[in-house]
Amino acid sequence: EYGMEKPQGYNVSFHYNPHVEYHHFGSSHPMKPWRLTLTKQLVLAYGLEYTMDLYEPRPASFDELAIFHDREYLTFLSNVTPLNMDPDDQSYLSFGFGGESNDCPVFDGLWNYVSLYSGASMHAAHNLINHQSNIAINWSGGLHHAKKNQASGFCYVNDIVLAIQHLLTVNQRVLYIDIDVHHGDGVEQAFESTDRVFTLSYHKYGYDKNGYPFFPGTGNITEMGPTDPSNRGKGHSLNIPLEDGIDDEQYKWLFKTITGAVVDKYQPNSIVLQCGADSLGGDRLGKFNLNIKAHGFCVETVKNYEKPLLLIGGGGYTPRNVARTWCHETAVCVGAELHNNLPTHLPYIQAFQGEENGGGILYPDLHNTKRHDNVNSQAKLQKLVTHALENLRYMEG
């Protein structure tokens, strides 16, 4: 691979295997892979495919997934089907299936699905390693809750961990940033004992009025990884717990201040940004009030650090807004501005019409569409920033 001519100019690559979108978690399940169909259609309708290198990556193999995951877990995952599964089986439960909420259902083609989104993240990492891309995008990935031997929160295989492991074959330090409304616990845990990955997650944290924690219930500001001074991972996780209703200006300020400080201090060789779109206003599961351009501001900010960048998807449960956001962020990567009126030749345009506000446009006002009052006071956020910057001092030995 070395010795090859490095391509001229600035390259953005788009890694997408359309077979992912044919998988269904179940009709009442919030995770809808078809949001990826909408995303791809928007990207094409705006003509963004001419500004990027497009790849249709092959599915990852069992052995590739076993670089992070336990083989017993993968064997189970590759064999289980809706017809042969046994809800009373001990391994079924211990591998994270079943349970009251059934967050991780067994569905047809599950193994194919996990291999496809993981293959795309690994291929995107591969492109960064070979200097074929400055930014590599996989909107089908970002499944940050999966553990090495357990499915969790709609995530079965952790494509992010696999991609980072791949980057670590050539990069000394990788920075992982997570703007999904949920805590990126699986990635944090996977790298808790190394100083070669720094994990930074912004998320909602706290309890609802019935005393139930917001999923997954971890990620307070005091959680900074191992505390043992002999552990190399000490101080290499930073969590930014936020409350309901955070708005554009607050989030942008927090993101720029804290992420900037982490980049200055940690000096990563490459960056992985998980762009979960459930942090938008009006999300079916999320609690924040962000607009599309504020979410995209995070991508723009990270792009401006000028490091090899892997952009991946994640959560996002109001499909039309997921598609709008990821299309906008694809445009941010290639440096294009998109007109607000959706292209009239867009297939599935019905999905973007007939909304109370936002019908037929790319940038609807999402602020308070689900009426989550903003309970983040400026004083609390200021204290949070101070605490976060203090935490960064624990990074060195």
Ligand code: V1P
């Ligand atoms: O809150 C839970 C359960 C309750 N148990 C004690 C855990 N599960 C959440 C899972 C959210 C997963 C988010 C994934 C991601 O970070 C990355 C892709 O975005 C949950 C929720 C909720 N409102 O938090 N599961 C469901 N809703 C659910 C609803 C309908 C059918 C199946 C699951």
Ligand code: CA
């Ligand atoms: Ca997050």
Ligand code: ZN
């Ligand atoms: Zn999420």
